[in-house]
Amino acid sequence: MKLLDGPSRAKRGKKTLPTSHGLCGNIKGRVLDWFLRRDRDDDLQEEIRSHLSMAAHDRVADGEDPQTARLAALKEFGNVTLTREATRLSWGGVWRSRVADITQDFRYAIRTLRRSPSYSFVVIAVLALGIGANIAVFSLFNALALKPIPHVDGSASLGVLVARTDSGRILPLSYPDFRDLRDQGHAFSGLAGTSMDAYSLGLGTRGERVFGEMVTGNYFSVLGVGASLGRTIQPTDDVSPGKHAVVVISDGLWKRSFASDPAIVGKTIQVNAYPFTIVGVTEPGFQGSIVSLKMDLFLPVMMQAQLRGFDLLGVRESPMLWGLGRLKPDSSIAAAAAEADLLSVQLDARQPARRVSQRATVIPMWQSPYGAQTYMLPAIMLLSVMGALLLLIVCANVSNLVLVREFSRRGEIAARVALGASRSRILRWLFVENLVLALPGAALGMLASQGIDLLLEPTSLASLAPVPVGLNVSLDWTAVVFALVLSCASSLAFGFIPALRSSRVDLAGIMKDDLSPRGGSRGRLRNMLVVSQVAVSLLLLVGAALVIRSLESARTADAGFDPRNVGSVSLDLKPSGYDAIRGRSFYQTLLDTVRAQSWVESAALTAILPLTLVDSNSVDAVIEGHNPRPGEDMRMLINTVSPEYFATLRIGLVAGRDFARTDASDALSVAIVNETMARQFWGTPDGALGKRMRLGGGDWRTVIGVARDIKYARVTEDPRPHVYRPLEQNYLPAMTLHVRSRDPEAVLLARLRSTVQALDPNLPILTARMLTEQTRVALSVFSMAAGVLMVFGVIAMILTALGTYGLVSYAAKQSTHEIGIRIAIGASRAELLRRFLGRGLRLGVVGAICGLVGSVAITRLLTGLLYGVSPTDATSFAGAATMVLTTVLVASLIPAWRASRTDPIAALRHR
């Protein structure tokens, strides 16, 4: 006789209890496990039924009636659910039930958030903004400081071996010095040498200008980079000068210029008009060791004389390359630097003739001047700080939203507590809910960061100099981990305080439907959040304002020359087979032809363009009658120009005259110096005229003119001594033609191209663009920082407006009843408006004061990025404060006005 439901019936049809032991698993094993568990659950249920059935059966056999027997058996058995739960626990480890709990929390959170989509949307969007901005900045930082050289493992920890002059300037080493330091040092496990140069690739009009590195034989093995085709430069290519005419090309060049020719290895190309055999193509992704610049050729340093036209391999005085090395595990940058210093003292001791003005040292990659890092990092650091501040506001804002929401959910939480949920469980639940909001925020943020990076690139780096630029800004694991950590941290930050409060619910209060804020503490927290938002967004705006004003003053700054209406065409005669005599005559003809055109105001040739961001060539100078103090920096920036250069760029001459055609190679050697140099060595510009100097060991040159200073490399640079040599007396094959003309840009450049081609149809035009483009590049760091800061500032303002609006409208809603009473007993609407407006404004003013104080403290860190603006610039401060306060005013006005419109009858009837 069956007293209970048979196990057969109990089995399949009924759904198991909603225990949710599943993982949201896509992993097959886990899903299987989940099903097995469900089976086991059924099995256990059946086992218990069978137990009960047998117990009842026994009792019936003893003579009890079936109904009583069944009840007695159940009673004897005890709590069925408890037994089942206890048994279930014995199946799996603790972690399993915990995972199950957390999975349940996640599911529950998602379900809850789906029920309030607008709240979820706002929070996710706000978090995406904050997290995205930070990831974008981080990926820039990652690219510059953590992974400076793409495709090279551990590139951030490479040491850079260079010379440092006593005045702190970093210079390359001469080849003999490099060799001695490499052979005698012990700090590096491998030390390669490299130097960057522009090369002419190919001949005639098919020629192009590419950038490349001249490297030692161990360069590729030290960096750990291989060849995807053929081989890399090997130590066997580093034996005898002039005997290793081999070249490794980049993957990019191979694809771009050689159409991915699979049979490229073994072919011959002309580099600087010298035949080189291609022996290999580098692995894709590798772009050389110059941070952010793409190198296309890798040539053995032994071919230096063939590439440059003069042999420097044996010259101890000529800076030529720098070392790039991996430190031994037991060494450090500091130890390597100390060793290099010691070794260079020994080298000097053995070479008494040498001037002691520099020592060898080792600097970390991020301080190396060979690449974008030193130029970009200050801006990136600033952006990081600003990004962190932005995230702070984001968290404050979301905290605020969470607080409001939590208030409306007090009933739910109270019910959970009443049902026995522990406080830690409630905390975890709320934390998981925040995490569910933060993770999509992080994902969106990652997408957004790509957008921001795209925004950054064209404004700054892509247009930098003539060198192709590639920054390693791709998303990688570091960035993803960063994003995850950031989102967890922010969800903790924005959720924790409200969660702590929620978990400490006052059951009795909620039962009594007490909706009024309990005490002042809740209000104080919300006030604090608004104050901090106002303060931080003021800070961000002050930063943005300062950088924008810097950009403005840098843009309008007197660079000392007038780049407007000047076209620039770069040429290199050497690959086309010109020798010095033909070259000189070509350049003379070119100038004569161009100057004869009706549309040309003036024209000149120069070896170096202004504002290239990197210091151009410099030479050791000896000034007649000047005894350098020990350690005095006598390296001078130098340029080679034709007559009319100063007129074409509108650089004023302070004294003396311009170069003239009569300053020919057989005439008196002459030079023009800048005003700073004249004042430094001869007191006055006029005093410099007729004085003599030697440049780089050459003849005595007589100063015939003094030109005004210009900004040579960067807009922000300090005045520096500078020397000009006439082209006639110092022929260089690679020159840039500057032409001043009233023609529109496109017309001018086209006319210049055709003029050059008419003279020599086979001569490649390396670049042709307006000089203003150059100056724009020089401002790129400002425009980038200004752009990002502006975006940050605007986001911050929007968030502050949201926060203030939320606070005031919440306060108004809380006091609906009170407003009703006030109106009923005769308060005027203006009075009410003032009351709520005052609340928002008070917080705004307190926040603004905090923000101003913080700004004064923090903007001093900006000094490196500011130009022509004091870090405590009153205009910026006042402007930012006005903007923030206006925002607060508007944001409080709307809810305040709405509160003042409250219908007293409705308000009083409300409860």
Place this chain on the structure above:
Amino acid sequence: MEQNTRPPRLELLQGTLDMLILQTLQWGPQHGYAISQTIRAHSSEALQVETGSLYPALHRLQKQKWVKASWGLTETNQRAKFYTLTPAGKKQLLRERDRWEQLIAAIGGVLNPNPAKG
């Protein structure tokens, strides 16, 4: 009425339930209900095994591979899950008995010190 005539129930010592189950299964495969009845009968009703402990214990033993479980029919023709002692379970039983004897001896030694020995 009947309840009063039973001897007072004893609390099972921590960890002894596993041993009692294994011991019960020594005489052949049994289902959970029978195991609890057997323990109760053999202890003259003094030991009452709570189902809330029995089933977790059985499943734990199964996980340790000391017992095996399979569904079968009882002599009254009801489906029930039968537990069988495995060879590993037998060894475990011996180990636990051994430990139990030692414990009893040790406690006994403390409770009834034998001066003759000392």
